[in-house]
Amino acid sequence: MARQPQQVQKKREPLSPERIYRMALTLVDEKGVEDLSMRKLAVALGVDAMSIYHHVANKQALLQGVFQTVLEELPLPEPMPDNWKVALRQLGMGFHVLARRYPGIFPAMIASPYGTPREQEIFSYIQRALQKAGLREEDRPRTTSALYTYGIGMASVAANGLRLRPLYGDPLPDTGTAGHGTSEEDAAFSIDLMLAGIERMRDDQGK
Incomplete structure (x- = not known):
């Protein structure tokens, strides 16, 4: 009996503050700060919204991380x-x-x-x-x-x-x-x- 080929699972990128800030930066740049929410960010990252709070305390901290990320490019x-x-x-x-x-x-x-x-x-x-x-x-x-x-x-x-x-x-x-x-x-x-x-x-x- 022929062995069925095993499906290769795509390795999931671990969640980190840097990844969170980068995705938030993308969302804000597209639709503005007012449209940004932890729920929408979680959807874009493919994670549960509560998991974001393990890395970022609140939306203000999230925005500060985004601003820091932008200014580091200067x-x-x-x-x-x-x-x-x-x-x-x-x-x-x-x-x-x-x-x-x-x-x-x-x-x-x-x-x-x-x-x-x-x-x-x-x-x-x-x-x-x-x-x-x-x-x-x-x-x-x-x-x-x-x-x-x-x-x-x-x-x-x-x-x-x-x-x-x-x-x-x-x-x-x-x-x-x-x-x-x-x-x-x-x-x-x-x-x-x-x-x-x-x-x-x-x-x-x-x-």
Whole structure:
């Protein structure tokens, strides 16, 4: 009697925080944060919803993991270039590219009241660049915050475009202005404007 061929069972990928965050990132990027739920995430992963809670405490922790996963794709040029402006320009352009890659993620990340470890690393990198620029120590934290806020605004525009809004009355017709601010040329202009301001402030301090 001929032996029946045995069916090869496909090995199931174990559940992990990294796998959970990646799948959640895919879902959020497709349909937005509001549509994300543990139940829908479990279906996409092919697991029971309760099993996710063994790795992620709640939806807020899930979103923080997603934001961390996204920001880990932002390169921090190391070793830092000798020219501080080159370092910050590369960082700014990297932020722009990331926002264009994940337009569904950035609005929620910007609105979140909670930071991530990667954001702390970005802050530290900016302060090191400002030190290299010769900015006074007492001015670095405030300048870092201003730079990061400026970068977040640039990222929001890169992800969603910039549309002019009327003061009152009917919305203005769409004339293509929504695309303004989304190109690499627009990002480079904004970054250079920001760097010129830092350089001017540093030079004024030396007078």
